[in-house]
Amino acid sequence: MLIRKPNHEPLSSEITPEAVWRSRREWMARAAMVAAAAGLPSWASRRAFAQDGTPLPGKPNPAYSVMDKPTEWKDITSYNNYYEFGVNKDEPAEYAGKLQTRPWTVSVEGEVRRPQTFDIDALLKLAPLEDRIYRLRCVEGWSMVIPWVGYSLSNLLKQVEPTGNAKYVEFTTVEQRDNMPGLRYPVLDWPYVEALRLDEAMHPLAMLVFGLYGKVLPNQNGAPLRLAVPWKYGFKSAKSIVRIRLLERQPTSSWMQAASNEYGFYANVNPDVPHPRWSQATERRIGEGGFFTPKRKTLIFNGYADQVAALYQGMDLTANY
Amino acid sequence: MRDTARPQWSAAMVGRIKPLLFVAGLLPFARWFWLGFNDALTANPIEFLTRSSGTWTLVCLLVTLSITPLRRLLGQPALVRLRRPCGLFAFFYGSLHFIAWVWWDRGLNVGAMLQDVWERPFITAGFAAFVCMTALALTSTQWAMRKMGRRWQALHRLVYLIGILAVVHLWWHKAGKNDFEQPVIYGAILVLLLGWRLAARLK
Numbered sequence: 001m002l003i004r005k006p007n008h009e010p011l012s013s014e015i016t017p018e019a020v021w022r023s024r025r026e027w028m029a030r031a032a033m034v035a036a037a038a039g040l041p042s043w044a045s046r047r048a049f050a051q052d053g054t055p056l057p058g059k060p061n062p063a064y065s066v067m068d069k070p071t072e073w074k075d076i077t078s079y080n081n082y083y084e085f086g087v088n089k090d091e092p093a094e095y096a097g098k099l100q101t102r103p104w105t106v107s108v109e110g111e112v113r114r115p116q117t118f119d120i121d122a123l124l125k126l127a128p129l130e131d132r133i134y135r136l137r138c139v140e141g142w143s144m145v146i147p148w149v150g151y152s153l154s155n156l157l158k159q160v161e162p163t164g165n166a167k168y169v170e171f172t173t174v175e176q177r178d179n180m181p182g183l184r185y186p187v188l189d190w191p192y193v194e195a196l197r198l199d200e201a202m203h204p205l206a207m208l209v210f211g212l213y214g215k216v217l218p219n220q221n222g223a224p225l226r227l228a229v230p231w232k233y234g235f236k237s238a239k240s241i242v243r244i245r246l247l248e249r250q251p252t253s254s255w256m257q258a259a260s261n262e263y264g265f266y267a268n269v270n271p272d273v274p275h276p277r278w279s280q281a282t283e284r285r286i287g288e289g290g291f292f293t294p295k296r297k298t299l300i301f302n303g304y305a306d307q308v309a310a311l312y313q314g315m316d317l318t319a320n321y
Numbered sequence: 322m323r324d325t326a327r328p329q330w331s332a333a334m335v336g337r338i339k340p341l342l343f344v345a346g347l348l349p350f351a352r353w354f355w356l357g358f359n360d361a362l363t364a365n366p367i368e369f370l371t372r373s374s375g376t377w378t379l380v381c382l383l384v385t386l387s388i389t390p391l392r393r394l395l396g397q398p399a400l401v402r403l404r405r406p407c408g409l410f411a412f413f414y415g416s417l418h419f420i421a422w423v424w425w426d427r428g429l430n431v432g433a434m435l436q437d438v439w440e441r442p443f444i445t446a447g448f449a450a451f452v453c454m455t456a457l458a459l460t461s462t463q464w465a466m467r468k469m470g471r472r473w474q475a476l477h478r479l480v481y482l483i484g485i486l487a488v489v490h491l492w493w494h495k496a497g498k499n500d501f502e503q504p505v506i507y508g509a510i511l512v513l514l515l516g517w518r519l520a521a522r523l524k
Contacts, residue, residue: 083498087500089365142368187499188499274440277440277441278440279433282428284367286364291425295426295428
C-alpha cells in the first residue's frame, strides 16, 4: 500500500492554537460530566468538593473525633436553624451573607476575677486550633457529623478566672437588626441566649468553634465563633457569640422562655425522654443512604455517655430535660 | 340570582377540560422528579417530600372546595364535573403524604404509628383527615352515589371537616416555631370558602 506524504506542511493559520484545543477538550469533559450527572439521582452521588472560603487549618484531635462519615459541606452549610435569618432551613444560607463578622469582640464578664473583652483575632490565637469531628443531633430529629475547627471552651474560661460563686455560663448571640431579617419576627425573645452549667462548660468536649472543614466558619453556621456541645441538642450550641457571662444563678435560655414545658435547661440528647410533641428515639442522619434507609436509633448523650455521663450522676434526667 | 341569558357550558364542554386538569394535577408530582434529578431536594429530601406532599394535598383540597362557589358565581353548574377529579387529586397527594409519614418517619411500624397518633395532636388531626378522605375517595364512584342516595351527600359533607382538620394539622405543626404565615394564608382561604357556603345557606 502506498502511503502518500503530504506535499506541503499545514499552514500556520490552519493549526488550532493550543489554548483553543485545550479549552475544547475541557468543554467536552465538562459536557460529559453534566450528562453523567443528569442520569443519576445526584443526591446520592454528591460530594463535598464544592467548598469555598478562607482556610483555617487545625491540628487533628482524634481523641475528640468520632469515626462516623462526616456530612457533606454542602448539606452542613445549606440546612441550618438560625432563626435570626428566618425560620426556614434554607434562609440562613440565603441571608447570612450580610452578617458583619469583623470587627468582632466577645466580652466575658460576671462572676470572674478578670473580666475582659477579647478581639476575635486574639481568640483565634488563644489556644491551638484543633480539627474535631463531632456528632450534632437536632431536637427536631435529624443529625449530622461535623468537622469543626476550634478548641475547648475551658481555654477561654480559664483566662478570666471564674470566682467561687460562678455556677453557670450564659452565651448571648449577636443582634444585628439591619443584617438579620428574622429579628423582625417575635419568634423568640431576642437576642438569643443559651447557657451551660460551669462544669459542663469546662468539660473538654465543650468546644469554641471558629471553622468548618478546615475553613473559616460560614456565616449561616454561626460565624465568627460559636459553641459545639455535642452531647446536647443543637440549639444549646449558641452561634455568633458576643457576650459570655458567668453567673451564680441558673439563667433562663431563650427556648426555656418560649416554651419551658418543651425545652429544659439541660437538653441532653436522650432517646428515652420524648419531646412533648414528638419522640426522640430515632433520628434521620442527613445525607446518609437513600429513600430506603431507616432512621438511626438515637444514643443517650448522643453517644458521648462515656465522657459526660458522670456530670449528671444521681440526677433525674426526665425531670431535668 | 343567576343570569339566565348567559350561555350554559354543557357537561361535554366541561369534560373537555378534564385532560388539562389531569396534567395540571400531576405537575407537582413531576416537579419532585425534576428536582430529584437536579439535586434540588435540599439536604433533607425526605423532609422536603413529606412537607411538599402535604402542601399539595391542602392546595387540591381548597381547589375542590372552590368548585361549588365557582359554579354559582359563574352560573355554570356543569363545572361540577371537575369536582371529583380535584378531590381525587387531593386524595392522591394525601396518600403520598400519609405513606411518607408511615414509611419514612415511622419506619412501617404500626405500634410507632399509633403512638404518634395518640401523643402528637397535629398527627391526630392529620390522621383523622386522612381517614375521612379515604372514606370519601372510596365512595366517589357513580355506583356508590346511586347506591347511597341521600346518605352520599351527608357523608361527603365531611369534606368541610377535612378542610378544617388539614389547616389545624398545618397550624399545630408550624406552632413549634411560632411560624404562622402559611397556616394563616391557607386558613383564610378556607374560612372564605366555608363562609361563602354559610352565607349562601343563611340567605
